[in-house]
Amino acid sequence: MLDTTWLDESSDIEEAYQLTAMLVSYKSYPGLEGPVQRAIAAWFEAEGIPVELQETEGDRPNVIVRIENGPGPVLLLNGHVDTVLEAQGWKCDPWKGQREGNMFYGLGAADMKSGVAAMMLAVRALHRRRDLWKGTLIATSVVDEEAFSIGARAIVDMGIKADACIVTEPSWDKPVIGGVGKVLVRADITGKSSHGSMPEEGINAAVEAARLVAKLDSMPLGQHPRMKSSQAVLSFHSGSDQYVITVPEKARFTINRHTVFGETDESVLAEMRELADSLNSPARFDFAIAPPYYPPWELSPDHPILGIFEKAFKIEVGKDPDYSYATFVADSNYFSSDANIPTFIFGPKGYGYHQCNESVDLSTIAGTVRVLLRFATEFMPA
Numbered sequence: 001m002l003d004t005t006w007l008d009e010s011s012d013i014e015e016a017y018q019l020t021a022m023l024v025s026y027k028s029y030p031g032l033e034g035p036v037q038r039a040i041a042a043w044f045e046a047e048g049i050p051v052e053l054q055e056t057e058g059d060r061p062n063v064i065v066r067i068e069n070g071p072g073p074v075l076l077l078n079g080h081v082d083t084v085l086e087a088q089g090w091k092c093d094p095w096k097g098q099r100e101g102n103m104f105y106g107l108g109a110a111d112m113k114s115g116v117a118a119m120m121l122a123v124r125a126l127h128r129r130r131d132l133w134k135g136t137l138i139a140t141s142v143v144d145e146e147a148f149s150i151g152a153r154a155i156v157d158m159g160i161k162a163d164a165c166i167v168t169e170p171s172w173d174k175p176v177i178g179g180v181g182k183v184l185v186r187a188d189i190t191g192k193s194s195h196g197s198m199p200e201e202g203i204n205a206a207v208e209a210a211r212l213v214a215k216l217d218s219m220p221l222g223q224h225p226r227m228k229s230s231q232a233v234l235s236f237h238s239g240s241d242q243y244v245i246t247v248p249e250k251a252r253f254t255i256n257r258h259t260v261f262g263e264t265d266e267s268v269l270a271e272m273r274e275l276a277d278s279l280n281s282p283a284r285f286d287f288a289i290a291p292p293y294y295p296p297w298e299l300s301p302d303h304p305i306l307g308i309f310e311k312a313f314k315i316e317v318g319k320d321p322d323y324s325y326a327t328f329v330a331d332s333n334y335f336s337s338d339a340n341i342p343t344f345i346f347g348p349k350g351y352g353y354h355q356c357n358e359s360v361d362l363s364t365i366a367g368t369v370r371v372l373l374r375f376a377t378e379f380m381p382a
């Protein structure tokens with residue numbers, strides 16, 4: 001039986017609140033993660049836990065903790081410290097935050113500084129009680145998840161190996177065990193300019209591009225029993241910003257295309273070309289894939305690590321997890337599909353992320369710590 005005093009001491013709601021509020025107090029838009037990452041590294045250092053900074057680009061280090069505690073499995077915990085930009089309509093200072101009972105409002109409170117706080121508290125508890133487990137514990141606090149995932153890429157590119165990875169993004173009773181991938185498609189349309197009063201002498205790139213966009217809905221997207229692919233036009237540009245009476249010769253649009261297994265950047269490009277060919281357009285269509293690229297990912301619901309997780313989850317939450325599949329992409333895509341680590345997402349309960357008044361239920365930060373500790377001690381038995 002696990003020492004429940006240890007679990008309780010390691011998951012104090014007040015401490016979870018203090019730590020989350022400390023992380024939220026740093027403005028850490030993608031590109032500005034340096035200060036919060038150094039604060040996290042200093043916290044580990046003050047706790048006597050071995051910690052390193054890994055350079056990515058600019059002042060945007062990843063924080064890596066590695067605790068080697070004898071032979072045994074390797075567990076990787078991961079979170080990101082960057083946040084989306086401030087939305088309009090906050091009821092409090094998004095970086096000071098506001099506490100109301102067990103709810104804490106702040107930018108990044110849910111996505112995902114509370115998850116990083118849970119990871120930090122779990123790592124400290126496991127470092128203090130190394131007699132309770134054997135193996136290697138790695139914890140990574142990464143940058144740039146909301147943009148190009150350069151932080152997770154750097155972790156994967158250093159050749160990370162682990163037997164299980166838990167990304168502590170907000171999810172709570174709906175842990176995520178798979179998700180779509182994504183490619184960003186850029187379409188460049190070339191027509192022929194002419195006097196706007198003699199359009200028949202030109203080829204209007206805006207019109208030809210619009211014909212293709214109008215046909216996108218007829219495109220059959222990839223099918224998967226548990227995942228849903230989708231696509232959205234993100235931008236559309238043509239013509240001159242200045243008023244001139246000229247038929248535009250260039251147009252460009254971008255498509256955010258979510259993929260399922262079996263779809264690749266090549267297959268998406270081939271489908272786009274086929275659709276363009278079906279227009280019999282006089283314009284030229286060029287398609288290219290722009291970064292970032294994310295592969296789809298999935299962990300089998302029967303995987304043994306989920307058996308261990310389910311036991312820990314049930315003790316804490318009182319029911320079985322209701323697994324879900326992400327319709328968006330995250331760093332879990334890379335850990336699962338590129339680094340080949342069995343990966344799932346489990347973290348605190350958050351509300352309204354990527355919106356104003358984002359919040360987290362503080363009791364679930366403490367709950368996440370307890371689930372992580374129960375999982376770790378069974379996954380890496382002493």
Ligand SMILES: [Zn+2]
Pocket residue numbers: 080111112145169330
């Ligand atoms: Zn996130």
